[in-house]
Every structure is written in C-alpha cells, then in structure tokens.
Amino acid sequence: MNALLAHPQLLADFIAQHAVPLCLGTLGVAFALATAGHTTARRLWPAGARTRVQIATTGAICLLCALLLFSAIASAVSADGRLVRLDHALAAAMAAHQSAGTLGVFARLTHFGDTVVLTALCIAGAAALLAGRERLLAAALVAAIGGNSLLNHSLKAMFERVRPLHEHGQSWETSWSFPSGHSSGTLVAYGMAAWILMQLLPARWHLPVLLSAVAIALVTALSRIVLHVHYASDVMAGFASGSAWLALCITIAALFRRRSTRTCNHPASEMPEGTAVHKEQQS
Numbered sequence: 124m125n126a127l128l129a130h131p132q133l134l135a136d137f138i139a140q141h142a143v144p145l146c147l148g149t150l151g152v153a154f155a156l157a158t159a160g161h162t163t164a165r166r167l168w169p170a171g172a173r174t175r176v177q178i179a180t181t182g183a184i185c186l187l188c189a190l191l192l193f194s195a196i197a198s199a200v201s202a203d204g205r206l207v208r209l210d211h212a213l214a215a216a217m218a219a220h221q222s223a224g225t226l227g228v229f230a231r232l233t234h235f236g237d238t239v240v241l242t243a244l245c246i247a248g249a250a251a252l253l254a255g256r257e258r259l260l261a262a263a264l265v266a267a268i269g270g271n272s273l274l275n276h277s278l279k280a281m282f283e284r285v286r287p288l289h290e291h292g293q294s295w296e297t298s299w300s301f302p303s304g305h306s307s308g309t310l311v312a313y314g315m316a317a318w319i320l321m322q323l324l325p326a327r328w329h330l331p332v333l334l335s336a337v338a339i340a341l342v343t344a345l346s347r348i349v350l351h352v353h354y355a356s357d358v359m360a361g362f363a364s365g366s367a368w369l370a371l372c373i374t375i376a377a378l379f380r381r382r383s384t385r386t387c388n389h390p391a392s393e394m395p396e397g398t399a400v401h402k403e404q405q406s
Contacts, residue, residue, distance in 0.1 A: 134213075139213065182373065192366075214351040229345075241309075245265060248316060249261040255323075257323070260376070263375075267368070271308060274364065275364065305353075311365045317332045
C-alpha cells in the first residue's frame with residue numbers, strides 16, 4: 124500500500140482509466156463477502172437465535188471497528204499526507220478520463236442517496252411499519268436515517284473540507300466534503316431497511332434483500348468518486364461513520380425487539396408467583 128501511495132498519480136490514472144470494470148469488480152467482491160457473512164451468521168445462529176449478550180457484543184465490535192477506521196481516515200486527512208495527495212490526484216484523473224456518457228450513468232445512480240429520496244424512504248417505510256403495528260421498527264428506521272443526517276452535518280461542520288473541483292454539469296454540490304453524506308446516508312438508510320425486512324420476511328428473502336442494500340450503498344458511494352464531487356477518503360469516512368451509527372441503531376433495536384418478543388411470548392403460568400400477571404391469571 125505504501126508503494127502505491129508513493130506514486131499517487133500513476134495509481135490515480137490507472138483507477139480513472141479503468142473506473143467501470145473496477146467498480147464492477149468491487150461490487151462482485153462485496154457480494155461475495157456479504158454472501159459469506161450471511162451464510163456464516165445462519166450457521167452460527169440458526170433462525171436468528173442469539174442471546175442479548177451476543178447481540179450486544181457483536182454490535183460493540185462492529186461499532187468499535189467503524190470508529191477506529193473513521194479515526195484513522197480523519198487523522199490521515201488532517202495530516203495532509205499521502206492519502207490526501209492520492210485524493211487530489213484521483214479527483215483530477217477522474218475529471219480528465221471520464222466520458223460524458225459514463226458521468227451521465229453515475230449521475231443517475233447517485234440519486235439513491237439524495238436527501239429527498241432518503242426522506243421519502245424514511246416516511247414511507249415508517250408509515251408502512253406503523254400500519255403493520257411495528258412501532259419499534261418504525262422508530263428504529265426514523266432514528267437511523269434522521270440521526271445519521273444530523274451526525275453527518277455535524278462532522279462536515281467540524282472538518283470543513285472543501286470539495287474537489289467538478290465542472291462537468293452532471294452533478295453539483297456546494298456543502299462541505301468530509302465525510303460523504305451520500306455514502307453514509309445510503310449505507311444507513313438501505314442497511315436499516317434491509318435489516319428490518321429481514322426481521323419480517325421469510326428466510327429465503329434475506330440474502331436477496333441484503334445484496335440489494337449492498338449494491339445500492341456501494342454503487343452510490345462509488346458514483347461520488349467517479350463524479351469527483353467527493354474525494355475517495357470522504358467516501359471511505361462516510362462508510363465508516365455510517366457503519367458506526369448503523370451498528371449502534373441495529374444493536375439497540377435488536378435488544379429491544381428481543382426483549383419485547385420474549386415478554387409477549389412468555390406464558391403467564393410460567394411467571395414467578397407474586398407477579399401481577401400471575402395473580403391476575405390465578406384470580
């Protein structure tokens with residue numbers, strides 16, 4: 124990695140000249156990793172049978188890893204070292220090598236992460252869940268999407284990084300650059316939507332739902348680099364911050380959901396004598 128970063132212009136030119144096949148390859152690798160993770164999880168926890176300790180431990184590990192990754196990227200960007208030089212070289216190479224047709228395709232794909240689209244997803248999803256009496260899941264969806272928006276705006280205001288120059292006319296952004304709001308927003312919104320659907324749908328639908336969320340989040344993130352409206356490190360940091368927030372939201376929602384499910388499924392006759400429910404059952 125250090126050898127590649129030592130020659131940022133050569134690496135940037137290679138990436139820009141092969142942007143489409145590299146994006147497809149990245150998507151394929153992500154699909155493979157998601158499939159392997161899903162298969163492993165099903166073997167370790169059949170039918171989602173996990174204890175509260177396992178849920179909390181898994182969530183804490185994911186949260187910690189995401190926070191460490193974000194801290195490392197933020198530190199590298201603030202230090203103005205090799206990563207920053209690669210950022211600038213890649214943005215310039217994308218501007219020089221991408222055709223209008225390629226930019227047009229990625230400009231359409233990037234709309235998955237637009238604020239209006241994510242807001243519509245939040246409102247429609249919450250309304251559907253409330254109609255199905257899934258108040259906890261509705262609250263989790265709103266908290267995930269709304270909370271991530273606030274977090275991203277706060278981080279942008281904290282770092283105040285100027286965006287790369289983009290004059291192609293396919294997409295125009297004026298807010299701060301670090302971290303990418305489209306990257307974190309799509310990961311959190313579609314990731315939370317996928318988790319919710321996996322709680323409600325039969326097991327045969329879980330992997331297709333997961334892969335759909337992975338595809339949308341990754342394609343949207345890559346589009347920000349190809350359109351050079353973000354530096355590559357902005358996108359990585361957006362994924363890191365979004366992963367941290369998503370891990371926190373899913374962990375809390377899963378713990379509350381498991382608690383409410385156990386309470387609803389616990390027969391009154393099995394409750395200890397002296398409890399209100401037991402006394403009511405015996406009267």
